[in-house]
Amino acid sequence: xxxxFTTFIRDQYRRIPEVKSFGxxxxxxxxxVTGANVGLGYxxxxxxxxxxxxxxxxxxxTAATGEKAAADIKRDTGCSTVVCWQLxxxxxxxxxxxxxxxxxxxxxxxxxxxxxAGVTGFSFKRNASGWEQIVGTNHIGTAHLALxxxxxxxxxxxxxxxxxxxxVHYWTSDAEQADTDGLLEKLNDEKQEGKFYSTGNRYxxxxxxxxxxxxxxxxxxxxxxxxxxxxxNPGLCxxxxxxxxxxxxxxxxxxxxxxxxxxxxxxxxxxxxxxxxGVTGEFLSNCTITEPSDFVISPKGASAGKRxxxxxxxxxxxxxxxxxxxxxxxxx
Ligand SMILES: NC(=O)c1ccc[n+]([C@@H]2O[C@H](COP(=O)([O-])OP(=O)(O)OC[C@H]3O[C@@H](n4cnc5c(N)ncnc54)[C@H](OP(=O)(O)O)[C@@H]3O)[C@@H](O)[C@H]2O)c1
Numbered sequence: 459x460x461x462x463f464t465t466f467i468r469d470q471y472r473r474i475p476e477v478k479s480f481g482x483x484x485x486x487x488x489x490x491v492t493g494a495n496v497g498l499g500y501x502x503x504x505x506x507x508x509x510x511x512x513x514x515x516x517x518x519x520t521a522a523t524g525e526k527a528a529a530d531i532k533r534d535t536g537c538s539t540v541v542c543w544q545l546x547x548x549x550x551x552x553x554x555x556x557x558x559x560x561x562x563x564x565x566x567x568x569x570x571x572x573x574x575a576g577v578t579g580f581s582f583k584r585n586a587s588g589w590e591q592i593v594g595t596n597h598i599g600t601a602h603l604a605l606x607x608x609x610x611x612x613x614x615x616x617x618x619x620x621x622x623x624x625x626v627h628y629w630t631s632d633a634e635q636a637d638t639d640g641l642l643e644k645l646n647d648e649k650q651e652g653k654f655y656s657t658g659n660r661y662x663x664x665x666x667x668x669x670x671x672x673x674x675x676x677x678x679x680x681x682x683x684x685x686x687x688x689x690x691n692p693g694l695c696x697x698x699x700x701x702x703x704x705x706x707x708x709x710x711x712x713x714x715x716x717x718x719x720x721x722x723x724x725x726x727x728x729x730x731x732x733x734x735x736g737v738t739g740e741f742l743s744n745c746t747i748t749e750p751s752d753f754v755i756s757p758k759g760a761s762a763g764k765r766x767x768x769x770x771x772x773x774x775x776x777x778x779x780x781x782x783x784x785x786x787x788x789x790x
Pocket of ligand 1: 492493494495496497498499517518519520523545546547548549574575576577595622623624625691692693694695696697698699700718
């Protein structure tokens with residue numbers, strides 16, 4: 459489908475169900491939320507903490523802000539099982555260290571992995587792994603963690619993997635350009651020309667990649683396993699994400715944005731709502747299964763998803779030999 463600006467504005471004023479209408483008991487469940495020290499991730503973790511998880515790991519880039527978030531959530535919810543573990547999702551070494559720690563201390567299985575950590579930006583910068591930081595964080599690092607955590611997710615009875623995308627994927631300029639081999643390297647080349655590769659389009663592209671990757675991953679999960687994987691959109695929310703945005707976007711945010719608490723309800727819904735049992739490969743928005751962009755559901759979108767899958771596995775396998783091993787043993 460398309461998302462006209464008028465529909466986007468109408469959606470911003472929709473009533474979003476309160477967590478108590480779909481919340482559940484997380485006794486015995488192990489949950490990870492990335493980027494949980496502020497914004498949508500923090501509010502999501504706070505809701506999940508109130509559901510009595512066996513362990514709730516806030517996976518945060520900076521230990522100090524993560525520890526403070528964990529302490530605040532403990533105080534506000536009474537949940538004593540909240541911990542903060544350091545994770546820079548854009549750094550392959552940090553992802554590996556996080557997974558190794560989970561192997562030692564996680565308790566063997568993972569019930570919910572909510573990948574929320576993300577960045578935007580308006581200039582070309584590289585991260586610690588040498589990738590352009592928006593695509594490197596929002597897609598490559600996110601895919602890396604998802605794949606590395608698959609063996610633990612597959613040990614849980616009804617595991618869910620949720621990747622935070624966005625409605626901005628509907629507005630990606632020249633989305634058809636995503637249907638190319640070597641897309642990740644092309645996005646990492648500052649000299650690429652055209653709207654698709656422009657810095658203004660970069661965040662939108664990264665969120666399109668989230669939607670395509672989730673659909674591709676879901677298609678590789680063998681029948682008979684109960685793992686579901688979906689992408690989710692919180693709508694426009696007032697957070698620190700757009701701190702470098704131009705004044706027009708800042709003004710639009712002031713007028714239209716939801717609070718991060720309201721936005722987080724959609725993440726919690728994707729992570730626990732019973733009505734989503736067995737739902738996989740979908741894009742969720744306003745707590746509803748929603749058709750993604752016309753490009754995503756087109757033949758070129760399907761082709762882009764397959765190429766992205768192959769490209770992502772190839773680049774991750776170059777830095778982490780566990781990735782191809784996990785793909786061979788856990789996926790079809
Ligand atoms: N706000 C919106 O309107 C909106 C709309 C659609 C989708 N989203 C998506 O929602 C998610 C959360 O955004 P938000 O609005 O809550 O933004 P935010 O307040 O800026 O929070 C982003 C979180 O991601 C973390 N993060 C960034 N890079 C990281 C890295 N390399 N490793 C680990 N953590 C990292 C940040 O940690 P630090 O505090 O250390 O930077 C922070 O905890 C993002 O994926 C965003 O794309 C937001």
